[in-house]
Amino acid sequence: MNRRLVEVGAIAKTFYSDWGKVEALKKISFCCSKSEFVSILGPSGCGKTTLLRIIAGLEEPSSGEVLFAGNEIKGPGPERAVVFQEPRLFPWLTVEENASLGISGKKRRSDLEKIVNRTLDLVGLTPFRKAYPHELSGGMAQRAAIARALAFEPEALLLDEPFSALDAQTRTRLQEELMDLWRKTEKTIILVTHDIEEALMLSQRILIMSPSPGTVKETVEVPISYPRRRDSSEFIHLKKYILGRIIS
Numbered sequence: 436m437n438r439r440l441v442e443v444g445a446i447a448k449t450f451y452s453d454w455g456k457v458e459a460l461k462k463i464s465f466c467c468s469k470s471e472f473v474s475i476l477g478p479s480g481c482g483k484t485t486l487l488r489i490i491a492g493l494e495e496p497s498s499g500e501v502l503f504a505g506n507e508i509k510g511p512g513p514e515r516a517v518v519f520q521e522p523r524l525f526p527w528l529t530v531e532e533n534a535s536l537g538i539s540g541k542k543r544r545s546d547l548e549k550i551v552n553r554t555l556d557l558v559g560l561t562p563f564r565k566a567y568p569h570e571l572s573g574g575m576a577q578r579a580a581i582a583r584a585l586a587f588e589p590e591a592l593l594l595d596e597p598f599s600a601l602d603a604q605t606r607t608r609l610q611e612e613l614m615d616l617w618r619k620t621e622k623t624i625i626l627v628t629h630d631i632e633e634a635l636m637l638s639q640r641i642l643i644m645s646p647s648p649g650t651v652k653e654t655v656e657v658p659i660s661y662p663r664r665r666d667s668s669e670f671i672h673l674k675k676y677i678l679g680r681i682i683s
């Protein structure tokens with residue numbers, strides 16, 4: 436059985452704008468297996484979001500191709516759900532309405548209810564299902580955005596710096612929750628981050644990107660067993676190594 440879910444084959448992306456040409460991505464190739472947790476790590480402007488948007492089908496590569504479960508990606512699809520840095524909830528809809536929005540009309544009412552119940556439960560928002568976005572904290576709003584993504588019952592979750600706008604304590608808690616969610620659901624997760632510790636706490640493999648043009652400089656396997664500790668010697672050792680690779 437082919438366990439490769441995402442296959443990125445020599446993609447490039449060049450943007451042309453009024454101020455000139457930007458080579459956002461050049462010759463990027465990697466694969467991601469089913470149920471794998473991969474992080475894409477790199478400094479601002481190295482093309483992380485562009486790469487994730489291409490996998491999401493929101494952007495087309497200038498050359499190369501991306502396959503999902505063996506098929507070329509031609510646009511967005513429910514099998515690839517995206518969570519952005521800001522939660523992007525509809526302010527006039529409740530948490531449960533926001534969560535069910537993408538799938539209402541596509542599922543039977545009883546199925547819809549079951550899916551929304553399960554996803555809200557997974558992100559710990561069941562008590563707040565009737566709340567409106569302005570009644571939520573930043574962390575809760577981001578959980579609601581994750582619930583909306585999960586409601587699609589995607590095979591892969593694509594996360595673009597989902598916790599970077601949160602305070603350190605909330606970020607740590609949501610990282611732990613994401614870890615739980617991954618273990619319970621065995622979804623394939625691709626996480627974009629510029630936080631080395633976040634990538635090291637969560638992922639099995641880290642793609643280190645470098646800018647101008649955006650390329651994958653190195654792929655680092657993280658052989659540390661879960662749950663991981665930030666103060667373990669192997670964690671600290673890998674963190675130093677990755678930091679060195681990013682700034683060199």
Ligand SMILES: Nc1ncnc2c1ncn2[C@@H]1O[C@H](COP(=O)(O)OP(=O)(O)OP(=O)(O)O)[C@@H](O)[C@H]1O
Nearest residue numbers: 450452457459478479480481482483484485486629
């Ligand atoms: N729509 C666009 N039009 C023109 N240039 C773009 C566009 N989107 C991205 N770029 C350029 O492509 C490069 C990569 O941008 P991208 O947003 O992918 O980086 P990033 O790694 O996600 O950065 P950050 O960590 O700040 O979010 C940047 O130089 C950016 O200016």
Ligand SMILES: [Mg+2]
Nearest residue numbers: 483484485595
């Ligand atoms: Mg970005």
